[in-house]
Amino acid sequence: MAEVKFVEASRIYPGSDEPAVDRLNLDIGDGELLVLVGPSGSGKSTALRMLAGLEWIDSGSVHINDKDVTLSPPQDRDIAMVFQNYALYPSMTVAQNMGFALKQQGVPKQERTKQVREAARILDLEPYLDRKPKNLSGGQRQRVAMGRAIVRSPQVFLMDEPLSNLDAKLRVQTRTELADLQARLGVTTVYVTHDQVEALTMGHRVAVLNFGVLQQVDSPSILYSRPKNRFVAGFIGSPAMNLIDVDVSGDSVLQVAGLDIPLSPEVAAALKTSGPGKYSVGLRPEHMDIGTEGIAGEVAVVEELGSESFVHVSTIHQGEPLLMEVRAEGQTKIKRGDNVHVAVRGPAHLFGPDGERVGD
Amino acid sequence: MSQSTDVADFGSNRFASALLTAFTYLLGIIFFFPVAWMVLNSFKTEDEASGSPVFFFEPTLDQFRLVTSDIAGRASFSEVYTNSFFVVLLSTAIVMILAIPAAFALSVRPIAKWRDVLFFFISTKFLPVVAGILPVYIIGRELDLLNTRWSLVIMYTALNLPLAVWMLRSFFQEVPGELIEAARIDGASLRSQLTSIVLPIVAPGLAATALLCFIFAWNEFFLSLQLNTSDAQTASVWVTGFQSQRENFIARLSAASTLAVLPVVIAGWIAQKRMIRGLAMGAIK
Numbered sequence: 001m002a003e004v005k006f007v008e009a010s011r012i013y014p015g016s017d018e019p020a021v022d023r024l025n026l027d028i029g030d031g032e033l034l035v036l037v038g039p040s041g042s043g044k045s046t047a048l049r050m051l052a053g054l055e056w057i058d059s060g061s062v063h064i065n066d067k068d069v070t071l072s073p074p075q076d077r078d079i080a081m082v083f084q085n086y087a088l089y090p091s092m093t094v095a096q097n098m099g100f101a102l103k104q105q106g107v108p109k110q111e112r113t114k115q116v117r118e119a120a121r122i123l124d125l126e127p128y129l130d131r132k133p134k135n136l137s138g139g140q141r142q143r144v145a146m147g148r149a150i151v152r153s154p155q156v157f158l159m160d161e162p163l164s165n166l167d168a169k170l171r172v173q174t175r176t177e178l179a180d181l182q183a184r185l186g187v188t189t190v191y192v193t194h195d196q197v198e199a200l201t202m203g204h205r206v207a208v209l210n211f212g213v214l215q216q217v218d219s220p221s222i223l224y225s226r227p228k229n230r231f232v233a234g235f236i237g238s239p240a241m242n243l244i245d246v247d248v249s250g251d252s253v254l255q256v257a258g259l260d261i262p263l264s265p266e267v268a269a270a271l272k273t274s275g276p277g278k279y280s281v282g283l284r285p286e287h288m289d290i291g292t293e294g295i296a297g298e299v300a301v302v303e304e305l306g307s308e309s310f311v312h313v314s315t316i317h318q319g320e321p322l323l324m325e326v327r328a329e330g331q332t333k334i335k336r337g338d339n340v341h342v343a344v345r346g347p348a349h350l351f352g353p354d355g356e357r358v359g360d
Numbered sequence: 361m362s363q364s365t366d367v368a369d370f371g372s373n374r375f376a377s378a379l380l381t382a383f384t385y386l387l388g389i390i391f392f393f394p395v396a397w398m399v400l401n402s403f404k405t406e407d408e409a410s411g412s413p414v415f416f417f418e419p420t421l422d423q424f425r426l427v428t429s430d431i432a433g434r435a436s437f438s439e440v441y442t443n444s445f446f447v448v449l450l451s452t453a454i455v456m457i458l459a460i461p462a463a464f465a466l467s468v469r470p471i472a473k474w475r476d477v478l479f480f481f482i483s484t485k486f487l488p489v490v491a492g493i494l495p496v497y498i499i500g501r502e503l504d505l506l507n508t509r510w511s512l513v514i515m516y517t518a519l520n521l522p523l524a525v526w527m528l529r530s531f532f533q534e535v536p537g538e539l540i541e542a543a544r545i546d547g548a549s550l551r552s553q554l555t556s557i558v559l560p561i562v563a564p565g566l567a568a569t570a571l572l573c574f575i576f577a578w579n580e581f582f583l584s585l586q587l588n589t590s591d592a593q594t595a596s597v598w599v600t601g602f603q604s605q606r607e608n609f610i611a612r613l614s615a616a617s618t619l620a621v622l623p624v625v626i627a628g629w630i631a632q633k634r635m636i637r638g639l640a641m642g643a644i645k
Contacts, residue, residue, distance in 0.1 A: 052541075052545060053544075053545075054541050054544070054545075073544070074541075074544045074545045075544060075545065075546070075547035075548075079545065080545065081541075081542065081545050083538045083541070083542060084538075085536075085538065087536065087538035087539050087541070087542040089539060089542075089543075089556070089557055090539075090560075090561060091557075091560030091561060092556075100543075100546050100548070100556070101545075101546035101547055104546055104547040104548050104549075104552060105547060148542075148546075152546075
């Protein structure tokens with residue numbers, strides 16, 4: 001059990017001017033499952049590798065349980081890592097793979113076998129202990145990689161996109177199993193993914209990174225309902241939030257395609273104080289309705305998902321074409337080419353000229 | 361693309377592939393012909409071997425008996441074979457023992473200035489052996505190593521080491537970096553990373569490298585001739601002893617040559633599968 005702390009930790013790759021991870025400050029609680037999420041090149045994997053000791057830390061520090069491990073080699077950090085392509089040792093059997101770390105620690109063979117069997121039991125790997133990795137399916141390999149991690153009872157689990165090599169169905173199933181396993185073992189876990197659905201469903205808290213900079217770290221529901229800036233608003237949520245650029249003049253009225261957008265009193269007040277400029281209005285597809293009133297437009301695409309549909313409506317906003325995505329019920333009768341109206345009924349998010357959230 | 365052009369393409373591909381196959385076989389025959397000729401001659405009498413070529417003859421083992429019998433003033437077959445095996449196996453073993461850690465330090469865990477080191481290794485091959493023979497001879501004489509197997513063990517190790525380091529390095533580079541990282545996190549020492557993770561993966565490459573060193577050392581002629589005139593003669597030099605100014609010698613020279621290449625052929629045949637896998641290793645990612 002352990003707490004993990006990044007303090008102003010930066011990593012600049014040789015030959016690059018831009019830091020891959022820029023002054024990262026992050027506290028991860030004991031037993032917490034924290035997900036690092038971001039697009040490719042956001043520095044999430046680099047941050048994980050800094051914690052693992054596989055990446056040099058150029059400035060700042062990393063702590064595990066109040067111990068500064070910034071300069072410690074990986075084997076002295078009491079961590080276990082699951083790699084994206086599992087990194088199973090091809091010449092060893094499943095049992096040998098899982099017992100390798102214990103063998104390096106000098107654990108006697110009998111004890112080793114016992115611990116490997118226990119981990120194999122938890123992960124349903126008992127029938128495969130004598131097989132080589134090449135004779136296993138993708139899902140089984142993934143479980144062996146997990147087994148190799150849990151058999152050591154480390155202080156921290158590090159997972160680098162462990163599900164991205166599985167097919168869609170298995171990924172969803174394994175996601176649940178992994179979250180359940182983490183909860184049962186209660187081991188502090190740092191989990192890296194580029195998939196925001198994975199991040200929201202698994203993470204106790206989610207840290208969003210972009211260009212090496214931490215954007216926001218919060219629970220999934222807060223990230224979704226109160227994104228701190230334009231990037232988080234656009235990145236979290238599927239389908240993505242509609243982000244519409246709006247010029248606000250002196251009267252502080254917000255209009256999209258000629259329609260006034262209702263704002264909460266706090267946001268309206270904040271808008272008044274921050275003055276005119278280029279703002280972005282954020283509207284989630286589920287906070288809009290297709291009906292007889294609201295923004296007039298034409299249906300461009302209808303995506304039927306069964307339980308729900310997403311309707312892309314094209315309209316003219318500030319003299320430019322604008323495409324909005326609106327949620328509608330499943331089996332909708334709306335079809336391409338229909339003339340419709342889009343009503344805004346949910347809270348609108350507002351982001352200032354600097355991209356930061358306006359108001360509370 | 362329409363279907364008809366597809367078919368035409370397929371046809372011309374088939375023709376090209378047949379042509380390529382025929383060419384490959386032709387090349388194979390051209391390469392193999394001298395060897396076949398040598399082996400055939402070794403089973404003939406001197407008269408048959410020196411006359412116009414015949415394919416049908418009564419095979420005889422006389423030439424083999426002759427070259428393996430003890431003749432006064434000439435190193436015996438068993439002595440020569442023992443010398444060759446001693447020099448070749450020992451030098452190959454030393455090369456592998458030195459080259460494996462060197463290649464590890466130049467690929468998996470690169471040391472500072474690894475490019476320069478790598479270049480230095482190969483630069484030692486730039487100088488023709490004949491250009492260095494005089495100092496080598498003098499040093500050998502000063503150290504009392506002339507006419508001993510040790511001079512060849514040392515020289516063959518030096519000759520094959522750069523090649524082995526370069527070859528092994530290219531095999532080591534095929535080992536995925538994540539495996540090493542996983543091993544580091546698992547607490548494996550450098551030695552354990554090498555022996556438990558890297559070596560089992562590159563085993564075919566090790567076999568290919570060792571076999572090449574074996575072949576090069578076994579076939580080496582120039583140094584063996586210069587540094588060992590009599591006492592520690594190796595097979596390649598021994599073969600030349602069957603040439604003669606006064607009489608026909610093709611058949612017995614062929615018999616001696618056949619015996620001399622036998623170990624390489626056998627080793628190659630045994631290691632064939634691994635060697636091809638090893639040499640092709642760099643090609644598959």
